[in-house]
Amino acid sequence: MARVGSSIETESATITKVSADRLEQRFKSGALFEPELLERNRAAREELSRGRPYSLTIVLPEGVDVQPQSMNLDHFRPESNERRINALAVVTNCEDINAVSKFYFRYYAYAFEVKVFDDEDDACAWLDAQTNAKVL
Numbered sequence: 593m594a595r596v597g598s599s600i601e602t603e604s605a606t607i608t609k610v611s612a613d614r615l616e617q618r619f620k621s622g623a624l625f626e627p628e629l630l631e632r633n634r635a636a637r638e639e640l641s642r643g644r645p646y647s648l649t650i651v652l653p654e655g656v657d658v659q660p661q662s663m664n665l666d667h668f669r670p671e672s673n674e675r676r677i678n679a680l681a682v683v684t685n686c687e688d689i690n691a692v693s694k695f696y697f698r699y700y701a702y703a704f705e706v707k708v709f710d711d712e713d714d715a716c717a718w719l720d721a722q723t724n725a726k727v728l
Contacts, residue, residue, distance in 0.1 A: 600636040604629040607636040613678070613723065614647045615640055621655040630667050638676075645678050647719045651712065652684040652693070663696055672702040679722035680706045681715035 598609040604623035608616045615637055623629070637648070671677045680702075682693050690708055697706045705722055709715040 598640065600640060602629065602632045602636055605633050605636075607633060607640060609640045610649075613645070614649070614719065616649045616651065618651045619653060619656050621653045623656050625656055627665055627667075630665075634667070634670070637671075641676070645676055647679045647681075647723055648677055649681045649683060649712075649715055649719060652682065652686070652689050654686045654689075656686075656689060663692065666700050668700070668702055672704060675703060677702075677704045679704055679719055681719050682706070682708045683710070683712050683715045684708070685710045 600607045604625070605617050605619045608618070610616050617633055617637065619625075637646075668677065668680070682697070684690050684693060690710060693708045697708065707715070707718055709718070
């Protein structure tokens with residue numbers, strides 16, 4: 593895991609602190625979606641957030657290889673139980689990944705709002721609205 597400024601690069605993604613309360617996890621094209629790699633990404637988010645709650649955008653490009661065993665694991669349970677994530681926006685313009693993501697987040701319910709998008713601007717606007725709603 594290499595750290596560059598307010599970003600951490602893992603084998604599968606670049607995680608960036610884009611504001612005081614928002615992180616972005618951008619998967620690399622061709623990245624493997626394996627449990628060990630996903631755990632490294634979670635650790636990177638933890639390091640960048642420094643223990644503070646955050647909103648998260650996850651960008652999944654075409655070519656990400658989702659391994660079946662990854663879909664059988666509850667990847668965000670620690671963050672949900674500890675109220676670490678305020679809201680999660682998943683962005684993908686790949687129909688298959690979009691459908692798989694929606695199924696996954698219906699199956700695993702979390703203490704934070706989750707929405708799947710095909711447009712990054714829409715995802716950011718939604719996260720802003722979620723963040724503003726929590727402040728009020």
